[in-house]
Amino acid sequence: MKAPESISEAESVVLAVLWERGSATAEDVTAALGEQRNWQESTIKTLLSRLLQKGAIRAEKNGRRFIYSPLLARKQWLSKESESFLNRLFGGRVAPLVAHFSRERKLSKRDIRELRDLLRDLEGE
Amino acid sequence: MKAPESISEAESVVLAVLWERGSATAEDVTAALGEQRNWQESTIKTLLSRLLQKGAIRAEKNGRRFIYSPLLARKQWLSKESESFLNRLFGGRVAPLVAHFSRERKLSKRDIRELRDLLRDLEGE
DNA sequence: TGTAACTGTTTACACACGTAGTCGAATCGG
DNA sequence: CCGATTCGACTACGTGTGTAAACAGTTACA
Numbered sequence: 001m002k003a004p005e006s007i008s009e010a011e012s013v014v015l016a017v018l019w020e021r022g023s024a025t026a027e028d029v030t031a032a033l034g035e036q037r038n039w040q041e042s043t044i045k046t047l048l049s050r051l052l053q054k055g056a057i058r059a060e061k062n063g064r065r066f067i068y069s070p071l072l073a074r075k076q077w078l079s080k081e082s083e084s085f086l087n088r089l090f091g092g093r094v095a096p097l098v099a100h101f102s103r104e105r106k107l108s109k110r111d112i113r114e115l116r117d118l119l120r121d122l123e124g125e
Numbered sequence: 126m127k128a129p130e131s132i133s134e135a136e137s138v139v140l141a142v143l144w145e146r147g148s149a150t151a152e153d154v155t156a157a158l159g160e161q162r163n164w165q166e167s168t169i170k171t172l173l174s175r176l177l178q179k180g181a182i183r184a185e186k187n188g189r190r191f192i193y194s195p196l197l198a199r200k201q202w203l204s205k206e207s208e209s210f211l212n213r214l215f216g217g218r219v220a221p222l223v224a225h226f227s228r229e230r231k232l233s234k235r236d237i238r239e240l241r242d243l244l245r246d247l248e249g250e
Numbered sequence: 251t252g253t254a255a256c257t258g259t260t261t262a263c264a265c266a267c268g269t270a271g272t273c274g275a276a277t278c279g280g
Numbered sequence: 281c282c283g284a285t286t287c288g289a290c291t292a293c294g295t296g297t298g299t300a301a302a303c304a305g306t307t308a309c310a
Contacts, residue, residue, distance in 0.1 A: 008266075008267060008268085009213070009267085009268090010267075010268060010269085011267090012213075026287080026288080027287095039268095039269080039270090040269075040270055040271090041270095042269080042270045042271065042272095043268075043269050043270060045270095045287085045288065045289085046268085046269075046270075047268090047269095048288095049288080049289075049290095050266095050267090059288095063277090064276065064277060064278090064286070064287065064288095065286085065287065065288085066287085066288075075225075075229070078214060078225055079225075079229055079231070081210075081214060082214065082222060082225065082226070083231075085206075085210050088134070088137070089203060089206060089207065093233065093235070093236055094222065094223055094226050094231075094232065094236050094240075095235070095236040095239035095240050095243070096239075097207060097219065097222075098219055098223065098240060098243060099239070099243055100200075100203055100204075100207065101207070101219050102243055102247065104200070104204055106204075106208075106219075107219065107247070108218065110218070110220070111218055111219050111220040112244065112247060114220035114221075114224070115219075115220050115223060115240065115244060116244055118220070118223060118224055118227055119237065119240060119241055119244065122227065122232070122237060131296095133296075133297060133298085134297085134298090135297075135298060135299085136297090150257095151257075151258080152257090164298095164299080164300090165299075165300055165301090166257095166300095167299080167300045167301065167302095168298075168299050168300060170257085170258065170259085170300095171298085171299075171300075172298090172299095173258095174258085174259075175297090184258095188307090189256070189257065189258095189306065189307060189308095190256085190257060190258080191257085191258075
């Protein structure tokens, strides 16, 4: 099992489409991203290839084209990215990040409410 | 005022030393990072130059060498990085990230305690 | 005062990334 | 069966990054 290579920003955008639909052709992805990013289909194909090489997705031949689907789960990716981010900036823990946001007044009412609910649930366990 | 160019990973490590000590020479930085990363002094000088060009630090001549000190504040950098991270992965808000960590059982007792205290303080405002 | 030591500046280079064009093979339509 | 179309694979290219050596100017010591 090769070391899970890191997914680049642009690649993750393509991957996100696959997470959303489960699977898709290059054309589907291009259509899905049409408005968001203005990428040529060529670009998307390159990104799909790189994701393939990195083992993050798989390609199943269907007629003359490939159907791509994720191998790397969104959850795994989120965890990996989050951890490396928190390690780099906040000593690997979540609380200091929240504290930073709090000090900077970047916590919305909604954030606060959700956090409170979350903690309440945790205590009920 | 030129657009605040983005600080790379390696650059941020050097910058962190300056935040810690307020100011330092290239030699100081090399010494400070000696154990952590195994960089040649040459490498550190390159990184300092790039930080200079990006306007993230300043250099004050002292005798035959420069004393470098941060221009970009750690807080600013934290905010910027955090925001772009949260935007990319969690719709720009903190709560979903914490929820993710909670689901994945990545919240330490300490995290939970700190979060609870933080919320208590917020309500007392 | 000449030369060694030091320190910043220049140059280097491989690799990842964003972005995309070209090519060759397969296929579809007539 | 042949030309047109359609795909994926290969190639391309500028830029940022990690990493560092070479060079040049200046200072300090013998």
